[in-house]
Amino acid sequence: MSKTELGQKYAYDLDIAVIGGGAAGLAAAVSAGREMPQGAKLAVFDAQPRCGKKLLATGNGRCNLTNRHAGPSDYHADDTRAVSQVFSGVNVDDTLAFFESLGLVWREEDEGRIYPACGQASAVLDLLRLELLRLQIAEVCGCRVESIKLDTDGRYLLRSPLGTIRTKYVIEACGGMAAPNLGGVNWGYELLRSLGHTATKLHPSLAPIPVSSPHLGSLKGIRAHAKASICNERGAIASDEGEVQFGDKALSGIVIFQLSSAAAPVIGRGGELCVELDMLPELDFDGIVTLLTKRRAILPHLTLENYLTGVFNKRVGMCLLKQAGMTPLSRSVSELSDGDIRRIASVVKCWRFPVSGAAAWNNAQVTSGGVRLSEFDGLTMQSRLHKGLFAAGELLNADGRCGGFNLQWAWSTGILAGRSAAEMLRSDKNK
Ligand SMILES: Cc1cc2nc3c(=O)[nH]c(=O)nc-3n(C[C@H](O)[C@H](O)[C@H](O)COP(=O)(O)OP(=O)(O)OC[C@H]3O[C@@H](n4cnc5c(N)ncnc54)[C@H](O)[C@@H]3O)c2cc1C
Numbered sequence: 001m002s003k004t005e006l007g008q009k010y011a012y013d014l015d016i017a018v019i020g021g022g023a024a025g026l027a028a029a030v031s032a033g034r035e036m037p038q039g040a041k042l043a044v045f046d047a048q049p050r051c052g053k054k055l056l057a058t059g060n061g062r063c064n065l066t067n068r069h070a071g072p073s074d075y076h077a078d079d080t081r082a083v084s085q086v087f088s089g090v091n092v093d094d095t096l097a098f099f100e101s102l103g104l105v106w107r108e109e110d111e112g113r114i115y116p117a118c119g120q121a122s123a124v125l126d127l128l129r130l131e132l133l134r135l136q137i138a139e140v141c142g143c144r145v146e147s148i149k150l151d152t153d154g155r156y157l158l159r160s161p162l163g164t165i166r167t168k169y170v171i172e173a174c175g176g177m178a179a180p181n182l183g184g185v186n187w188g189y190e191l192l193r194s195l196g197h198t199a200t201k202l203h204p205s206l207a208p209i210p211v212s213s214p215h216l217g218s219l220k221g222i223r224a225h226a227k228a229s230i231c232n233e234r235g236a237i238a239s240d241e242g243e244v245q246f247g248d249k250a251l252s253g254i255v256i257f258q259l260s261s262a263a264a265p266v267i268g269r270g271g272e273l274c275v276e277l278d279m280l281p282e283l284d285f286d287g288i289v290t291l292l293t294k295r296r297a298i299l300p301h302l303t304l305e306n307y308l309t310g311v312f313n314k315r316v317g318m319c320l321l322k323q324a325g326m327t328p329l330s331r332s333v334s335e336l337s338d339g340d341i342r343r344i345a346s347v348v349k350c351w352r353f354p355v356s357g358a359a360a361w362n363n364a365q366v367t368s369g370g371v372r373l374s375e376f377d378g379l380t381m382q383s384r385l386h387k388g389l390f391a392a393g394e395l396l397n398a399d400g401r402c403g404g405f406n407l408q409w410a411w412s413t414g415i416l417a418g419r420s421a422a423e424m425l426r427s428d429k430n431k
Pocket of ligand 1: 364
């Protein structure tokens with residue numbers, strides 16, 4: 001006899017429950033809703049008062065939806081085969097077709113970054129939600145799923161403040177720990193752990209890197225072009241070139257975010273780690289010495305304060321000279337020795353900022369680490385431990401670079417999970 005027959009009431013009795021109404025959960029709900037049999041019941045549950053809070057903040061409010069070049073090799077994950085399977089199921093073109101079918105017009109910008117043509121992240125969220133409305137899929141907000149367990153009949157029972165939700169299939173898309181102010185939580189990991197899944201260590205990624213330097217105070221807010229490398233005692237772990245932003249106690253900017261992604265597990269673990277900035281990557285050491293020697297010849301009337309004005313931002317130039325030990329800067333340029341010039345060139349080529357601690361979750365865009373991807377089938381996103389349990393998005397142990405790669409992961413896995421759950425439902429109905 002079923003519990004319903006025994007008179008026990010469920011707050012919701014569903015075919016598919018999506019936990020988490022972020023990018024992955026909404027994509028999963030739309031794709032499931034479009035393909036599930038008529039009359040099937042699906043609802044999305046989100047702990048926040050509204051779905052898609054983080055989505056609204058993406059791309060500085062413009063939503064860097066995906067990247068033209070996104071592919072399996074762009075992700076750090078424990079199971080690279082599963083990442084390839086995910087992309088064989090839903091790639092960038094499939095994702096763009098999905099959004100076009102919702103009514104989105106998009107535009108490609110630098111380095112393959114794709115944005116809504118209207119420049120509004122809210123348009124992406126609106127179109128997903130309008131499709132849910134058309135498909136008559138309920139969004140249940142302010143409803144945190146607190147626990148999950150398997151009933152004896154193979155259905156899932158989800159505990160929530162509204163009461164117990166009973167469902168045949170579950171798609172978990174609870175996101176990760178990044179940006180707690182936008183809804184980042186560890187609840188998704190706990191739910192899956194309670195069902196026997198395991199997660200790797202979690203680290204903030206795509207975040208400013210905290211560094212110590214006596215110069216940061218005077219550089220705050222300045223942006224400069226540089227080649228940045230994150231290095232340990234053995235050498236560079238990762239490098240990238242572009243705009244670096246100097247912060248109060250951290251280095252920031254897309255280039256630094258990329259380094260934080262490449263080195264997320266080692267940042268904050270202790271040990272010698274530093275960020276090295278090559279402030280003139282287009283010149284080698286001898287080229288910089290030649291440049292500086294020429295400046296000494298043509299600018300002997302200046303004080304050191306302005307020796308590098310015209311090469312770098314003035315404050316950056318002064319800090320480089322101080323770092324090279326050229327104080328006081330009231331000295332005349334003509335007093336520089338060849339040795340001084342070589343010391344300045346060394347700092348320009350390799351300006352070292354010791355890493356002072358772990359990146360902060362508050363400023364991170366994504367979680368490095370997560371529930372082991374190897375425990376899910378990359379073709380369907382179904383758990384290898386439990387039939388009818390699916391996972392998608394940042395919750396899983398796969399994270400990518402800045403530039404649309406992380407949303408692409410959320411869309412691909414979300415669409416796949418939704419499609420697979422709907423297919424299973426169809427085949428159940430045909431039995
Ligand atoms: C400031 C910022 C800017 C970003 N910009 C970009 C960008 O431009 N391009 C890009 O590719 N990536 C970007 N990212 C990363 C991207 O936003 C995430 O990778 C993506 O949102 C992950 O989607 P998700 O659905 O897995 O998780 P989320 O979007 O975090 O959604 C998870 C949802 O689940 C809900 N939830 C969690 N646990 C429960 C529970 N137990 N019960 C009910 N609900 C629950 C949460 O409230 C949340 O709404 C950015 C991130 C940040 C923080």
